[in-house]
Amino acid sequence: MDPRLLETLRAVGTQGGVTAAAAALHLTPSAVSQQVAVLQRETGVALTERVGRGVRLTPAGEALADAALDVAVALERARAACDAFLVEPRGTVRVSAFASAAQLLFPRLLDRMPAGIEIECADEDVAQADFAGLTDRIDLVVAHRPDGAGTWGEHVRVEPLLREPLDVAVPRDHRLADQARVQPADLDGEAWISVREGFPVSTVLAAVAAASGTDPRIVHRINDFHVAAALVAAGHGISLLPRHSFGNAAGLRLLPLTGVRAGRRIDVLLRADRAERMAVRRVLDELRQVASEIAA
Template structure:
């Protein structure tokens, strides 16, 4: 294997013409330069130099190696600069796990912000519904997770995580257009107890919030259909498949067909969204920049 430092010696010799001059530039002794060049010839298995009195000439094999040397030394310099920037927190990759709505409302706008404010950051996004985001974070697969508070969430004092609230949004009722409550200004959740329901699938935190809200309203919903895509939920409701509760921002700017969206009477259930990081990486400049961008995006909702 060719030693990069020996290529630097060959380049210095080619630039300055003598072993003595190359040694001065490299802050080595002439003997050390000669030893490095001899070792390089051994590594490539060919003569690289012709001795001509006090001077040396580069052989054709040496000139061929020099054409690669310049490219190699340039890439090594780039790699060294990149590693220095990484050590300083100026460049690197941050992986973010988030559920679909958070990707569109928070992560995508943050990516755009970070592209200009932190150009050395490469954001990698993973769609993670339900408990997956926090699980991936604890397993070291991502550096940040945007998730929803629910009964199975880590406690705020969980020492494995640093949790930062981002936003909270109420749930709205999604009703078929011919539903008796469709014309009301607000809907009492208990009035939907006899309807069939469309909910997210088991394991989705939104389903847990919906079930808890119905339980507190005094009934258990009769679940007929399941979908984790809120546009699909709205389409099923519009087709008369049942009623649903959906986080308000989840259907913002999304078509709901003939389905009607109405606010719930107080107390309405709330979806609370947070970003979590591992405490050991919370202060890393790139992680902190990403959290800041997410919080700024959340403040604009």
């Protein structure tokens, strides 16, 4: 069996359909369907089935997709066995991160990389449930989840980087600006600038609301923390902002929260086969080192 066809079948399963798999693999939906059809002829069993207007893997398709991961891991181990004889690993490694992590990590990471490894950086800020799917087209995916959130799923390998506290950002002339820290009850009646539902920080704001016993008054939904910080500094509301990324932002005071575990976990997600590549391992090691310096 052609490993490329197996990779296509895996993507149909992990991405949830032909169209999404085509986007992840940079193919047309027709090409994806044709490749799956070739595999079906080779195996003699149905690998996909219709569900509404889309398709999903049959039990046979899921079994073959699971076996395809073992094939991909074996191929990468074979390549790594040869790479081990190089003085330095070589290759291109694609790395994505959500915007604030990209600002925090990418400049330091690029400064540290040796000759021979080329890093392609991209900013990818998606809903929490969609981060794992990015690993079908990106080698290392920097993702975030709130404290206490569940795992990323069984299809990806997870490498923890750091925990970043989320503080309450207020303007410097705000009534709470001189306090060392705040409690959820202190924030009753405030106008909030929050991210859209489904993104990690929204879960933390929900915990603040539960602790205070009142629903937050959300006046703006802004996913870009830089825009949120500018609005806070201008007096148009308060927000939850990551401490390492915005601790020195002009016009703001970041106040730690008590009574609520307010923070986000920053992890690197990758597929098991990509984890075998020497260049990917080297970049992951450097990301860990950068995160350790930031946390310190």
